[in-house]
Amino acid sequence: MNALRNSAVASLHADVWQADALAGAPARVLATGDAVLDAQLPGGGWPLGALTEVLQPPGVHSEWRLLLPALARCGSGAVVLVGAPLAPFGPALQAQGLMLHRLLWVAEPASAQRLWATEQALRCADVDAVVAWLHPVRAEQLRRLQIAAAEFNKLLFVLRPEQAQADSSPAVLRLWVGPASRQPNQPDHMDALAVRALKRRGPPLPHTLHLAARPARLVRLLAASQREMGHALDRTAACV
Structure with missing residues (x-):
């Protein structure tokens, strides 16, 4: 009986997924830039042609840390920012791969116009x-936005406050994102992000993910700089 059931499950179309398994990706995805997060997302990345919601606590703006790696690699066309609460700092974004000529900022306060x-x-x-x-x-x-994203196969992120967790949503992926709690004796952890999967095509994610906010190359450079500074202080102390 189990063999028959397993055979029937294996023959299901890729669009059909079991609640106790992480869904595959019949459509395309784009890697998030963080292997820990990719491992927990259906298909291993941000869904293309679908709505992804990112919910954040009041006063928190971690969206660039989370989304910038994918936005920088999503193509050569425009990246449109609608209703961003703060003006994007172009030089910093360009330094991390998102070219300024691709940015289009729509500063519109009214919800209907957004x-x-x-x-x-x-x-x-x-x-x-x-x-x-x-x-x-x-x-x-x-x-309506989900339908438009699917029809034109776009990468779509909607940022909302965390109080929207209780609202129904057609998003295929909903994440809560905020600063991670500081851990003793882990200085690099202080800039990390805490991510909870509120909705995904698969079983609930029982634990919070902790993502390094700094790129791996920057972490290595900072560590090397700290070591060099420590050596210099040691040499200075030895000469006193």
């Missing part, structure tokens, strides 16, 4: 990705 601009951007052939800060927003409005 929704309209987001949908129009998704329908634009020259746009590779859309990042929209939307609040308040209803489930049916998000569904």
Whole structure:
């Protein structure tokens, strides 16, 4: 009986997934830039042609740490920012691979206009990705964005406050993101991100992920710099 069941499950279409298993990715995905996070996402990355929601606590703006690696590699077209609460600092983004000529910032305070601009951007052939800060927003409005993202195969992120956790959403992926708690004797941990998967195509993720905020190359450079500084202090102390 078990062999028959396993055979039947194996023959299911890739779009069908079991609740106790992480879904595959019949559609394309884009790696997040963090192997720990990729391992917990269906297909191993951000879904293309689908809505991803990122929820954050009040006053927290960790979206660039989380999304920048993928936005920098998502293509050569425009990356549209709709309703960003703070002006993007272009030189810092360019230093991490997101070229300034690709950025398009739509500064619109009204919710209805933000929704309209987001949908129009998704329908634009020259746009590779859309990042929209939307609040308040209803489930049916998000569904329109999900449909547009799927129709035009765009990378879509919607940023919302953490209080929206209780709201229904058509997003295929919902994440809560915030600063990780500081751990003793782990100085590199102080800039890490805590990520919880609120919704994904697969079993619930029972634990919080901790992602390094600094790129691996920067971590190595900082560590080498600290070692060199320590050696210099040792030499100075020896000469006193």
